[in-house]
Amino acid sequence: MIRVDNVRKSFGAFRALDGLTLNAAEGTVLGLLGPNGSGKTTTVKVLTTLLAPDSGDAWVAGHSVLRAPELVRRNLGLSGQYAAVDEKLTAFENLHMVGRLYGMNRRNATARAHELLADFRLTDVSGKRAGTFSGGMRRRLDLAGAVVARPKVVVLDEPTTGLDPRGRLDTWDVVAGLVSEGTTVLLTTQYLEEADRLADHIAVINHGSVIAEGTATQLKDRAGSERVDITVRDGSDLQAAASVLAVATPGLATPEVDPAALRVSVAAPGGHSVLVRVLAELDARSVPVTEASLRRPTLDDVFLQLTGGSALAENRKIDSKEGVPA
Ligand SMILES: Nc1ncnc2c1ncn2[C@@H]1O[C@H](COP(=O)(O)OP(=O)(O)O)[C@@H](O)[C@H]1O
Ligand SMILES: [Mg+2]
Numbered sequence: 001m002i003r004v005d006n007v008r009k010s011f012g013a014f015r016a017l018d019g020l021t022l023n024a025a026e027g028t029v030l031g032l033l034g035p036n037g038s039g040k041t042t043t044v045k046v047l048t049t050l051l052a053p054d055s056g057d058a059w060v061a062g063h064s065v066l067r068a069p070e071l072v073r074r075n076l077g078l079s080g081q082y083a084a085v086d087e088k089l090t091a092f093e094n095l096h097m098v099g100r101l102y103g104m105n106r107r108n109a110t111a112r113a114h115e116l117l118a119d120f121r122l123t124d125v126s127g128k129r130a131g132t133f134s135g136g137m138r139r140r141l142d143l144a145g146a147v148v149a150r151p152k153v154v155v156l157d158e159p160t161t162g163l164d165p166r167g168r169l170d171t172w173d174v175v176a177g178l179v180s181e182g183t184t185v186l187l188t189t190q191y192l193e194e195a196d197r198l199a200d201h202i203a204v205i206n207h208g209s210v211i212a213e214g215t216a217t218q219l220k221d222r223a224g225s226e227r228v229d230i231t232v233r234d235g236s237d238l239q240a241a242a243s244v245l246a247v248a249t250p251g252l253a254t255p256e257v258d259p260a261a262l263r264v265s266v267a268a269p270g271g272h273s274v275l276v277r278v279l280a281e282l283d284a285r286s287v288p289v290t291e292a293s294l295r296r297p298t299l300d301d302v303f304l305q306l307t308g309g310s311a312l313a314e315n316r317k318i319d320s321k322e323g324v325p326a
Contacts (some may be wrong), residue, residue, distance in 0.1 A: 044188060236259075253267050
């Protein structure tokens with residue numbers, strides 16, 4: 001239903017997309033996961049015919065963005081990185097206007113607007129101007145606008161960036177609802193948890209090309225074995241904890257120390273016995289432990305491993321400087 005084949009796109013000398021290739025089967029969610037600047041929005045613009053690729057091609061519902069852009073647009077709903085609602089119009093008027101733009105008559109546009117206002121929990125505020133809405137409400141209205149014409153494919157560019165946890169959960173519900181109706185979704189995100197939760201298939205991109213892909217489980221398997229995490233009460237005990245973990249996992253990677261979180265983490269195949277030994281040894285050394293856990297690697301671990309560790313940290317720094325987008 002979505003296909004991107006070897007797409008390249010440069011801005012001047014800068015190559016934003018570098019041979020990007022993606023596929024999504026009908027009724028599935030493809031998660032495009034990457035840090036700021038990795039090419040997510042550029043991919044969205046190519047798929048939505050807002051930007052022509054320099055080379056390669058992309059298809060939506062079987063239609064080429066180069067040869068049949070009009071058919072691509074007809075089969076596609078877009079919710080951009082920044083929610084696009086008309087602030088001067090009410091929630092109802094926003095959706096009604098979109099319906100009319102898609103060629104619905106007044107009655108159908110009105111019925112569809114009311115239906116979506118209910119689906120997206122906006123009925124109570126249907127007569128209020130969008131300009132007065134919170135970020136989460138705006139995003140819901142924007143998502144509703146993207147599905148007015150019941151497109152086969154919906155593209156969501158960072159739908160939860162800048163939302164509070166409630167807004168994020170709401171958005172996840174909406175995406176789940178779309179998929180249950182058979183819509184194919186391309187969702188970009190910087191949040192590993194979000195891709196894990198929503199996407200059937202995840203493509204991790206960096207510098208405009210896919211560096212890993214698979215299901216969340218497959219990606220986690222790539223990050224290797226289970227991990228043991230130990231959180232100590234005092235920063236002065238971090239080194240002791242690290243050396244205990246190192247001794248308990250001979251011949252494996254050096255434990256990673258996160259001083260801010262007071263946590264030491266290590267890959268530990270057969271983690272159960274490692275955890276037991278580590279706790280016994282820390283107890284013998286009288287090192288106070290506030291948390292100890294055995295876990296499967298998260299997508300965060302995968303990403304850090306694939307990108308050499310810095311991309312995500314850099315990304316969060318940029319994010320906090322830019323503040324929360326509207
Ligand atoms: N119109 C443009 N002109 C110049 N550079 C651009 C333009 N659009 C995007 N870029 C650059 O291309 C890279 C990818 O951008 P983008 O696709 O927006 O990334 P993402 O959405 O993953 O944060 C970035 O380095 C960005 O600065
Ligand atoms: Mg973007």
